[in-house]
Amino acid sequence: MTEVTGSAAARLRGVTKIYGNGVNALGPIDLSVRRGEFISLLGPSGCGKSTALRIIAGLSPPTSGVVELAGVSAQAARRRSIGFVFQEPTLMPWATVRDNVFLPLRLMREARSAAEVKVDAVLASVGLSEFAGVYPRELSGGMKMRVSLARALVTDPELILMDEPFAALDEITRFKLNNDLLELWRRLRKTVIFVTHSVFESVYLSQRVIVMTPRPGRVSAELVIEEAERTEEFRTSAAYAGHCRDVSQALARASATRAAS
Amino acid sequence: MEPDLPTLPDSSRGRPMQVILPIVVFAVSVVAWDLLVRLNSIPPYVLPGPLLVFDTLVKDRQILFDALGVTLLTTLEGFIAASIIGILLALLFNTSRIVEYSFYPYAVILQVTPIVAIAPLLLIYLPQQTAVVACAWIVAFFPVLANTTLGLNSVDRNLADLFQLYGASREQQLRFLKLPAALPHILGGLRIAGGLSLIGAVVAEIAAGSAGAGSGLAFRIAESGYRLNIPRMFAALLLLSLTGIVIFMALSLISHLMLRRWHESALGKES
Numbered sequence: 001m002t003e004v005t006g007s008a009a010a011r012l013r014g015v016t017k018i019y020g021n022g023v024n025a026l027g028p029i030d031l032s033v034r035r036g037e038f039i040s041l042l043g044p045s046g047c048g049k050s051t052a053l054r055i056i057a058g059l060s061p062p063t064s065g066v067v068e069l070a071g072v073s074a075q076a077a078r079r080r081s082i083g084f085v086f087q088e089p090t091l092m093p094w095a096t097v098r099d100n101v102f103l104p105l106r107l108m109r110e111a112r113s114a115a116e117v118k119v120d121a122v123l124a125s126v127g128l129s130e131f132a133g134v135y136p137r138e139l140s141g142g143m144k145m146r147v148s149l150a151r152a153l154v155t156d157p158e159l160i161l162m163d164e165p166f167a168a169l170d171e172i173t174r175f176k177l178n179n180d181l182l183e184l185w186r187r188l189r190k191t192v193i194f195v196t197h198s199v200f201e202s203v204y205l206s207q208r209v210i211v212m213t214p215r216p217g218r219v220s221a222e223l224v225i226e227e228a229e230r231t232e233e234f235r236t237s238a239a240y241a242g243h244c245r246d247v248s249q250a251l252a253r254a255s256a257t258r259a260a261s
Numbered sequence: 262m263e264p265d266l267p268t269l270p271d272s273s274r275g276r277p278m279q280v281i282l283p284i285v286v287f288a289v290s291v292v293a294w295d296l297l298v299r300l301n302s303i304p305p306y307v308l309p310g311p312l313l314v315f316d317t318l319v320k321d322r323q324i325l326f327d328a329l330g331v332t333l334l335t336t337l338e339g340f341i342a343a344s345i346i347g348i349l350l351a352l353l354f355n356t357s358r359i360v361e362y363s364f365y366p367y368a369v370i371l372q373v374t375p376i377v378a379i380a381p382l383l384l385i386y387l388p389q390q391t392a393v394v395a396c397a398w399i400v401a402f403f404p405v406l407a408n409t410t411l412g413l414n415s416v417d418r419n420l421a422d423l424f425q426l427y428g429a430s431r432e433q434q435l436r437f438l439k440l441p442a443a444l445p446h447i448l449g450g451l452r453i454a455g456g457l458s459l460i461g462a463v464v465a466e467i468a469a470g471s472a473g474a475g476s477g478l479a480f481r482i483a484e485s486g487y488r489l490n491i492p493r494m495f496a497a498l499l500l501l502s503l504t505g506i507v508i509f510m511a512l513s514l515i516s517h518l519m520l521r522r523w524h525e526s527a528l529g530k531e532s
Contacts, residue, residue, distance in 0.1 A: 057426055059425060084422075086419045092420065092437075092438075094524075103423075104427045
């Protein structure tokens with residue numbers, strides 16, 4: 001795999017995925033993500049968004065096509081430079097919050113003493129310092145998701161992949177986590193690829209929304225969401241409503257593409 | 262007006278009843294037993310009264326507790342062998358489908374064949390003490406194997422992906438993911454295995470009894486039977502039951518202590 005030139009953090013070229021059982025899940029798909037960009041992959045359930053994320057993470061090999069990550073080949077890069085947040089919190093119930101966040105560093109054989117500083121810092125950044133010694137069962141759904149986010153951030157990755165992370169949360173908690181995620185992103189300037197099936201969430205969070213067709217998922221449209229201060233005021237603004245309408249229409253067209261083909 | 266709140270299941274209210282009711286049943290049974298023996302003047306060689314059984318337990322304590330020691334040692338050895346071999350075999354099955362498919366049916370065969378039928382053969386082929394431990398092991402190891410296998414297979418798939426993402430080695434996967442995830446199942450298997458090793462040891466001792474060298478608790482029961490020493494039979498039986506209860510409670514306690522921080526089974530209903 002070749003090094004990506006320019007400022008792309010990740011690039012997919014002609015990536016397809018056909019599963020062993022013959023299901024054509026994805027592509028071909030071409031996608032380029034700038035360094036520090038926040039993009040959303042939006043599409044109906046089963047359109048291969050999660051598959052795309054797993055391929056980028058190196059958890060699942062593409063049937064054809066190439067995935068390039070900034071700097072190094074995907075295999076070598078992914079250990080330290082990718083953080084993954086699953087749909088469920090996916091925490092180890094037998095370990096404390098601190099040990100759950102420590103896990104990636106432990107698997108990379110980092111010394112506990114050196115790692116402790118990083119773990120404490122990242123727990124502070126998601127507002128969970130005082131819950132470090134607590135077991136996951138004692139936390140609310142939103143707090144579990146914060147732990148999951150902290151775990152993804154602890155290796156200081158270049159790229160953060162998020163697979164419908166807030167889908168199971170209530171709306172009030174989701175809004176709060178949306179704001180916190182944006183604040184973290186503004187501060188850390190990570191590249192984020194965010195998979196969602198919520199039009200509103202994609203518009204609120206991202207700089208660019210990639211609308212995908214139903215299976216096999218292809219890029220149907222790309223919509224740039226203008227730079228705006230993402231605050232609670234933005235949620236109620238006319239600009240936000242306009243973007244949501246545009247994205248919804250694009251999504252409807254994407255679904256119609258399937259019906260025609 | 263405040264609505265009537267539904268009464269929640271209250272573990273603090275259920276607990277005393279759980280302790281008191283069995284004790285009441287026990288006390289009533291013992292009194293009934295005593296009355297039955299006294300009122301009908303049943304001779305001790307037919308049915309000894311509870312006091313006589315207790316007296317015999319005290320009087321014969323030297324013989325009985327020595328015998329208990331022998332049986333306990335057999336049980337412990339069988340239990341340890343069952344735990345180690347059961348867990349190791351499950352780990353082996355987990356790493357290789359070929360090994361699992363090749364050997365799992367034989368583990369099942371070993372489990373479903375009655376130990377009473379295997380014991381005499383083992384006693385012919387193996388030294389007495391080894392044969393007795395082997396019986397305890399055969400009876401006890403399958404629950405450990407089956408439960409550990411189930412536990413190792415019930416690892417959260419996303420967590421497994423996460424380990425893969427960070428390039429975890431096999432040893433790390435085992436240590437930090439598979440074994441902790443399987444722990445509740447393993448402990449459940451061990452809890453069953455504890456009681457079963459005692460059963461295996463007792464069955465083997467009874468089978469070995471005629472071979473002469475046995476001196477465990479089961480052997481004492483058989484021997485007392487031949488001599489029509491019924492009170493001692495009862496005393497030995499009582500001791501055996503108490504031992505089984507203690508083993509079960511000890512293993513339950515260990516399981517609870519190991520899981521209480523995180524596992525649902527060890528948490529109160531209200532949390």
